[in-house]
Every structure is written in C-alpha cells, then in structure tokens.
Amino acid sequence: MSGMNRPMMLLIGLDRYVLDACGRLGVDAVAVYGAGTRDNGLQEIPDHVRPVFCDDHRNPEAVLTALHRAGFAGRRFDAVQTTDEWALVATSVLGTALGCRTVDPGTAVLFRDKHLQKERVRAAGIPAARSAVLEDIHLVGEGARLPFAPAVVKPITGAGTSLTSVVNDATELRRLASVYRDQRTANRTFVAEEFMPGQEWTADGVVSHGEVIFYGLGEYASSCLSAIESGTPLRMRKFDPDAERWAYDLAGPVVHAALAALGATDGVFHMELFHDPDSGRVAFSECALRRGGALTHEEIHCKFNVDLGEAAVRCALGDRQVPDVKVRPGTVGSSYLPSRPGILLSCSSAERLRELPAVEFARIDLPPGTVLPSAFSGTSKRIGQVMFVTPSTEELDQRVEETRSWFLERLQVIPRDVVTRRLREWTRATAGAGYADILYVPDQA
Structure with a gap:
C-alpha cells in the first residue's frame, strides 16, 4: 500500500495492533480517542499516527468537532475503522457522513443489538435462543412476566458479560430490576434470552467481500458468565483444525450462515456459539464485528499465523486478501x-x-x-x-x-x-x- 497515493484511514479508538499494521502497510492514519483512553494511559500512539483527542470517541458530534479543530474539516478519508464494540454504530454513521468506506449503518445495528441480531439469525433458520426486549429495566415491576425460564438478562447493546445474570422466574427478574434501579445503571434497555446449555465456543476470523476467508475455533474452559459469577479467572484455548476437525465440521455451517444472515461484508469478527456435547448441535450465541478481547489477537496469530490487526486494516480499505494460514502444532x-x-x-x-x-x-x-x-x-x-x-x-x-x-x-x-x-x-x-x-x-x- 506504499507509493505516491497512500491511503488515509480514520481510526475511532485505539487498537495497538491496528495502529502497528497501518505503519507496516504504509497507511496514513488519524486516530481519534476519548478521555477514558487518555486517563487509562496504557495505549501508546506511535509516531506514524496522527492523534486527535475528544471528549468521547463514541459520540459522532465529539469526533466531528474534534476533527474540524484539528484541521481535518475538508480532508478526504478512504475508510473509517474501529475495534471498539461501543463505537461501531457511531463509526458507521461517521463514515457515511464523511463519504468513505465503512460498515453499513443497518448492518452495524444488527451487530450491536442482541435482540435484533438473534431475530435475524433465527429467521434464517439458524439455531439460536429466543429473546424478548425489556424496554426499561428500571420499570420492571409487579406485573412483569418472564417469557421463558431460565433466562439470561443483559444489556441489549452490552459487551464483556457486564450486568449479565441468570434469572429463573419472574420474582428473580423483579428482584434484579430493583437492584439495577437502586444502582441507577446507565443501561436501561435489556434483553432476556432463553438459557442455552452446553459448552461455550468462539469463532474469530475475517470476512472479505462477503466471504469468510478464515476463522479459528476455540472454547472457554467454563462459560464467561460462570467465570464472572464464581470469580474464577477466565480460560480459553484454540481448537486445532487438523486434530479437532470434528469441531470445525460442526461449527462451520453456523459461522458461515450467521455472518451471511447478518450482512457482514468486510471485517474481522468475533462469534460465540453453544455446543451441546450430547446432541452434537452447535447453536449461535452472538457476534461482534471486531476482533475478540482478552488475548484473542495473540492466540490467533500464534496458532494460525493470521494478524487480525492487519486484516482489519485491509478489510476496511476493501483490499481483497487471502491470509497465509500456517497452523502451529500443539495447543495454544x-x-x-x-x-x-x-x-x-x-x-x-x-x-x-x-x-x-x-x-x-x-x-x-x-x-x-x-x-x-x-x-x-x-x-x-x-x-x-x-x-x-x-x-x-x-x-x-x-x-x-x-x-x-x-x-x-x-x-x-x-x-x-x-x-x-x-x-x-x-x-x-x-x-x-x-x-x-x-x-x-x-x-x-
């Protein structure tokens, strides 16, 4: 990507691997970041990236005004990209306003709203939990009913298993709502999802021009929810595509069908699945259009020789790619x-x-x-x-x-x-x- 016409990317939020990839690929990057990132102080911004500070990089108004103050009012960007789960829809809106390559806003919404996402996936015939919207968790009262039990109750656009609980009946739902009301949680709209038993699997990969060109399958030692509830440190591992081909054979059709149903065209994805060992069935759980958290990037790079940061940059720019997959022996x-x-x-x-x-x-x-x-x-x-x-x-x-x-x-x-x-x-x-x-x-x- 080097030469006279170097591409210019707008990055919303800071991803160390995306920033590094821009430097290696010869991409000029402007990175807009907010107060939380600055105060955290962990993420360093390399010299080849132009930083722009704003109050909240998840707010389109804050981003646009900051860009204007920094002298980018008339600058043409080739693409806009984010790894921040909470900034996906804002990034899509910004890209549309700036006239550059971005995720379609309707698609971005499907990758954020957990109820809409499951409805779309279920409509495509893919196994997934039933779900119901709790419009305002603070107003759930005596008349509330639970459409199915047990149910997993969580913010409708949340992430990281935050504010997530299992409730077994309407009484427990009302009790949970009372706690959130007393805490005055910022999240108000929640979703109740049918509890799905089984092992929690992950699929992390790349979709380019509507085609899944790579994914690596993995599992949690125990579910994210049970790890949070028990206080046990989270554990993950990646499945070997040769020694554990059976897992890829089971999960592959769900991964491909779900991404197609959600309209993913270009980007890195992190999908969670449920595997029932007794029946062998794999069901869809949820999917994000960004790389997974924790050490997902490192595990995928180590096991499969695929750099998800580089893939995110290439996908954002519309660069058709074929990853050089090299499977490392052993367990990662x-x-x-x-x-x-x-x-x-x-x-x-x-x-x-x-x-x-x-x-x-x-x-x-x-x-x-x-x-x-x-x-x-x-x-x-x-x-x-x-x-x-x-x-x-x-x-x-x-x-x-x-x-x-x-x-x-x-x-x-x-x-x-x-x-x-x-x-x-x-x-x-x-x-x-x-x-x-x-x-x-x-x-x-």
Missing part, C-alpha cells in the same frame, strides 16, 4: 491471572512471567495502586493475562494451574476495610516495617 491457550481484593501493591512483571515454562506471551493490565474488587464485573476486567503453547491440552491445564499459583504467591495486595492494627500487622509481615509508636528521647550528650 490463555488464562486471566488470579487476584485478591484490596489495593494492588506489586505483582510479577510480564517479563518474569514470560520466563516460566510454556509461557509464550504475558501482559499486566493494572498498575500498582489499583483497587482490586472481590470479583471483577466483566470479562474486560483483569489484573493480567498469559498465553501458553503446550504439546497437549492436558499439559496446558497443568501449566495454567502452576502459573496461576506462582503468580498468586508473589502478588502483594494491601488489605482494605480493616482496622489500622491489622494494616500494621500486615506491613510488619510483608515489608518488615512496624510503624511503631516511637517516643522522643532527647540527646543527653
């Missing part, structure tokens, strides 16, 4: 690192984690001073992550447990909500400082 998987409630004092570094057996990659996501909750509220929250490559699934299980234990032994967390005496005791045991009540004795010399 990852895990969130364990935590304890309190104030994070210190933990092992990513560099030290990478020295452990079978560890291919590691990240620490939270800095010292962060308040760690008793349980993280969604899958986008974690103290850190680690990726493994092992000869077998059994060894992956072993390495995950060993690494979690090793990390937890070295995790230093200051207790919260305890009396001062307990803090003094903890400090003596941990740091060797007693903070004793010292008396002043004048020097008699």
